[in-house]
Amino acid sequence: MHTLIIAAHPSLDASRVNRKWLEEARKYPERITVSSLHEKYPDGVIDIAAEQALVESHDRIVLQFPFYWFNCPPMIKQWLDEVLLEGWAYGEGVDLFRSKSLGLAITAGVREEDYRPGAEFRYEMATLLTPFELTAQYIQARYETPFVQYGVNSRTSDAEIERSAKRYADYLLQTREEPVLLESE
Ligand SMILES: Cc1cc2nc3c(=O)[nH]c(=O)nc-3n(C[C@H](O)[C@H](O)[C@H](O)COP(=O)(O)O)c2cc1C
DSSP, X not given: OOEEEEEOOTTGGGOSHHHHHHHHHTTOTTTEEEEEHHHHOTTSOOOHHHHHHHHHTOSEXXXXXXXXXXXXXXXXXXXXXXXXXBXXXXXXXXXXXXXXXXXXXXXXXXXXXXXXXXXXTOSOHHHHTHHHHHHHHHHTOEEBXXXXXXXXXXXXXXXXXXXXXXXXXXXXXXXXXXXXXXXXX
């Protein structure tokens, strides 16, 4: 299975975790393709045909981004809006994504225990991510359980980031036979 990472980070130079994750993923070019949108499109103009061709040649798409304002950064949204076009991603007789899965790889500053009913941010990450789950449903892709690194802040040690990058590589390299899909799928 060949995995395509669509990554966006508005300030990759200042990133610690996403940058490390991309570095780790790039160690496996035979299994993982890294497409880092801000690096590829510094002017913010996405080559839609090129992105669609990339998607067509992979069977697993992972959107990687830092969680900003309880959402994805704008370039991921722009990618979804511009690349997932009717007649290609969805619509009458279209089944491109039926054989593909959609994953999310997210870094968050907030701790996991604060994303809970009764805690400071009240909602679980799975709830906050329902627009992505429904997007996967809409295009008939299989939605994977998101891979999330919580509690990232300036005190996060290099060793923790290193461990998280190794866990990310394990997640990326797992095969479809393993139970990565949500139970409801
Ligand atoms: C503009 C902005 C908004 C943020 N919003 C959130 C948020 O809504 N929830 C959260 O958990 N963390 C939030 N954070 C923290 C980032 O998610 C965190 O700094 C990032 O994931 C760390 O990854 P990096 O080292 O790759 O930059 C925000 C950070 C910035 C700069």
